[in-house]
Amino acid sequence: xxxxxxxxxxxxxxxxxxxxxxxxxxxxxxxxxxxxxxxxxxxxxxxxxxxxxxxxxxxxxxxxxxxxxxxxxxxxxxxxxxxxxxxxxxxxxxxxxxxxxxxxxxxxxxxxxxxxxxxxxxxxxxxxxxxxxxxxxxxxxxxxxxxxxxxxxxxxxxxxxxxxxxxxxxxxxxxxxxxxxxxxxxxxxxxxxxxxxxxxxxxxxxxxxxxxxxxxxxxxxxxxxxxxxxxxxxxxxxxxxxxxxxxxxxxxxxxxxxxxxxxxxxxxxxxxxxxxxxxxxxxxxxxxxxxxxxxxxxxxxxxxxxxxxxxxxxxxxxxxxxxxxxxxxxxxxxxxxxxxxxxxxxxxxxxxxxxxxxxxxxxxxxxxxxxxxxxxxxxxxxxxxxxxxxxxxxxxxxxxxxxxxxxxxxxxxxxxxxxxxxxxxxxxxxxxxxxxxxxxxxxxxxxxxxxxxxxxxxxxxxxxxxxxxxxxxxxxxxxxxxxxxxxxxxxxxxxxxxxxxxxxxxxxxxxxxxxxxxxxxxxxxxxxxxxxxxxxxxxxxxxxxxxxxxxxxxxx
RNA sequence: UGACCGAUGGUGUAAUGGUAGCACAACAGUUUUUGGUACUGUUUGUCUAGGUUCGAAUCCUAGUCGGUUAACCA
Numbered sequence: 310x311x312x313x314x315x316x317x318x319x320x321x322x323x324x325x326x327x328x329x330x331x332x333x334x335x336x337x338x339x340x341x342x343x344x345x346x347x348x349x350x351x352x353x354x355x356x357x358x359x360x361x362x363x364x365x366x367x368x369x370x371x372x373x374x375x376x377x378x379x380x381x382x383x384x385x386x387x388x389x390x391x392x393x394x395x396x397x398x399x400x401x402x403x404x405x406x407x408x409x410x411x412x413x414x415x416x417x418x419x420x421x422x423x424x425x426x427x428x429x430x431x432x433x434x435x436x437x438x439x440x441x442x443x444x445x446x447x448x449x450x451x452x453x454x455x456x457x458x459x460x461x462x463x464x465x466x467x468x469x470x471x472x473x474x475x476x477x478x479x480x481x482x483x484x485x486x487x488x489x490x491x492x493x494x495x496x497x498x499x500x501x502x503x504x505x506x507x508x509x510x511x512x513x514x515x516x517x518x519x520x521x522x523x524x525x526x527x528x529x530x531x532x533x534x535x536x537x538x539x540x541x542x543x544x545x546x547x548x549x550x551x552x553x554x555x556x557x558x559x560x561x562x563x564x565x566x567x568x569x570x571x572x573x574x575x576x577x578x579x580x581x582x583x584x585x586x587x588x589x590x591x592x593x594x595x596x597x598x599x600x601x602x603x604x605x606x607x608x609x610x611x612x613x614x615x616x617x618x619x620x621x622x623x624x625x626x627x628x629x630x631x632x633x634x635x636x637x638x639x640x641x642x643x644x645x646x647x648x649x650x651x652x653x654x655x656x657x658x659x660x661x662x663x664x665x666x667x668x669x670x671x672x673x674x675x676x677x678x679x680x681x682x683x684x685x686x687x688x689x690x691x692x693x694x695x696x697x698x699x700x701x702x703x704x705x706x707x708x709x710x711x712x713x714x715x716x717x718x719x720x721x722x723x724x725x726x727x728x729x730x731x732x733x734x735x736x737x738x739x740x741x742x743x744x745x746x747x748x749x750x751x752x753x754x755x756x757x758x759x760x761x762x763x764x765x766x767x768x769x770x771x772x773x774x775x776x777x778x779x780x781x782x783x784x785x786x787x788x789x790x791x792x793x794x795x796x797x798x799x800x801x802x803x804x805x806x807x808x809x810x811x812x813x814x815x816x817x818x819x820x821x822x823x824x825x826x827x828x829x830x831x832x833x834x835x836x837x838x839x840x841x842x843x844x845x846x847x848x849x850x851x852x853x854x855x856x857x858x859x860x861x862x863x864x865x
Numbered sequence: 866u867g868a869c870c871g872a873u874g875g876u877g878u879a880a881u882g883g884u885a886g887c888a889c890a891a892c893a894g895u896u897u898u899u900g901g902u903a904c905u906g907u908u909u910g911u912c913u914a915g916g917u918u919c920g921a922a923u924c925c926u927a928g929u930c931g932g933u934u935a936a937c938c939a
Contacts, residue, residue: 317887318879345939380938436937445935446867481937491868493935502937521939544870545934566870568932573876579939621888623878625871628932632876635889645902680902711900720898753898765898832899859900 320624322360322565326368326536338370338535342396342403343525345377346388346509349594349601350395352615352636353577356570359619361538362401373532374403378410379524381508389509391594395602400612405532409524410510412531416519417471419527419557420482420501424463428556429500430456431466432483439481442488443496449489450496456485470503473516477505484523486552494549498522526550529562537562540569541626567624573633574784575600576791581798590802591785597850598785598806608782609827609837609852614640630790637853644827644835644852649677649684652722652767653830653849654814655779657696659742660768663730665693670772673753675723678829687818691724694771696814698832701766702743704732709862711764713743719764722831726751726760767831769814777847779813780839782806815847822847829855 319327329335340361344350350358365372374396378384396403423429432439432455444450458466470480482501490496500523505516519527526549529537537550547564554561569577576582577600585591585599594601597608605615618639622631671691678684697713706714713719718728727745735741751758783806788794791801822828822838830836834854841848 320878324881343939347939377939383938439937440935443935448867450935478937493868496935499937504937518937520937525939541870542933543939545868568871570877621877623888625878627871627878629877632889635877638889641901650899679897679899709900722898724898726898756898762898764900767899829899829901832901855899855901857900862900 321626322536322538322567322624323364323367325565326364329535330368335535338365338368339373339533340364340370340536340538341373341375341407341529341532341534343375343377343528343539344392345380345383346385346392347380347383348388348579348583349603350392351577351579351582351599351601352572352575352605353570353600355399355602355615356619356622356624357538357540358396358399358401359616360567360624362403364536364538370535371404372401373405373407373534375407375409375528375532377521377525377528378408378508378510379518379521381504381506381518384509386509391603395606398606398612399602399615407528407532408510409519409528410508412524412528413511413515413519415531416524416527417517419553419559420467420519420523421464422557423484423500424460424467424482426556427460428485429482430458430463430485431470432456432481432497432499433479434481436478439499443493444488446493452488453483453497456488456497467501470501470517471515473505475503477503477516479503482517484553492545492548494522494545495552498549522546522549523553526553526562526564527557527559529564530554530557530560533560534562537564539564539566541566542569566626568626568628570619570622571628571630571790571792572600572636573630573789574786574791575633576786576798578792581792584798585785588799590799597780597782600785607839608850609835610636610640611643611827614643617643633784640853641835641856644829646680647678648827648829648835650675650679650829650831651816651819652689652769653777653779653816653819653833653836654696654698654767654769654774655781655810655833656699657769657814658699658702658740659771660695660697660727661742661744662693662695662727662747663744664746667693669693670770673723687816689723689816690770690773691721692770692772695721696769696771696774697721697743697766699740702729702732702740704740711762712766713745718760718762719766720751720753720762721768722765723753724768725749725753726756726758726762767833769816771814773817774814775817775820776812777815777819777849779810779836779849779851781808781810781851783808813849819847822849827852 342361362372442451481499483497486495488496501517595603595607618636673689675689702713720726725747727747731744733742748758785806786801787803788801827837835852836849839848839850
């Protein structure tokens, strides 16, 4: 009977792996996650991480972390550390921590091999000259005047390059393939360039550095990666990838490509992400509005919600723009089950219970999480003066407004039913105080009043309420696909993406919040403690709002 | 313009020549001391035109549309 649980179909890469294992092509697989340490990991990287590590979790094998650090000018150790932290936080453990720069010596040897085979040459042309002879997709390129140098001279020149006898950019090493090849990448691609730059790991040992195409596939091969998974823009590189492996006669790693995952209302281009940081649009790489892994972490997302999200989004080869609503669904679904409920009033107005004696306090029991009976209870204090949310009162309520207004009744969550008698405004016309009478026999759990109300609102006892800062986040962009928009990305920044509430009223119990805690602020959304919190002042970040069908009803 | 990759409801993703399914979203309803949750139901789809076949989302041909590709970046 329990046999009929449906087997989820494999994605196309899992299918390839499955076939390779079943056919005996490999006894076990090795994958790798190969970030370049020149920026922080974002939600798109998480897809690749989940795929690569997920594959070996599912089929067995190893997954390496390999930093693709072949460009000393942009790469930094700080990024290496941040990347490692993010991967660990996501819940994955790599088998080996490796660096393309570990292979510089080997790679140099491979280049020498190529030269000896007559398959590489040193070119004295500069960047413009090389571009000029490259041709176009429809016209063939032309041979460089240095293309037919002898092997011995190439060997000597390449050694001189390595020895630092030339300036940055003065010479390059090129593979000798075919200047009229239909694939532009095969038109004698540059494989080594001179950069007199300090490398974050090898220091000043090298002044020549391999290009991506002469480092990535070879690194895969050295590590005996069986399935080298990358995104679609590398499809044309595969031909070169295979060519080097064939000519070098090294382990035949295979490259497979999948479509990068794009999230609506977000960008995942490192260039633009860096711009947001540099221009001060956000406070840093881990600003909760950033689509970085560290941003989502600080915003209160859990690792499992991100993993679930990519599981649901799937893997394919077509371009996509995934609704951010799916990610929000994933985190709500998890937090609904696990988050402790607390009451917080973000925009307070006073509510006075006219028939409740002054100076008296009543204690009420409130469940911590209706979805989790083991979450326990807490005690709430109730007295004559309370705080309620400004949104929960209207002077002239429309139909179907199930909250407070002249003559209307609501239940105060975990407490009593109250009926509005009158209200006061200040000289600007803002509501300041609402006066209600309460029904003592309507106490939560002991309600004998027989009164039925449609609405329940949250509240706080003004005598015991504390204060905290609450940061309300909204999407960072005004358009669904900012990356595809014309012009500067900064034109599409949502000015209301952060609203800071300096003095929100909070339950005293919230004072004990720890950094790892996540809460549902009743009727508002999910929140977590921000690292900016101090002992004097707590700061809470909004992770995501609750679904709000009232707001939706009113937006049309 | 060339080459390559792709095209299934609003979005994402299955169906591997044999009943187009799942999730999110949307909509309607039930329950509810969170306008939350849970539950039930509904709407919406194979890019176009030919062909192969008893049978095509799937195979073939052509077209259309979208993406990638002409860095001493990865």
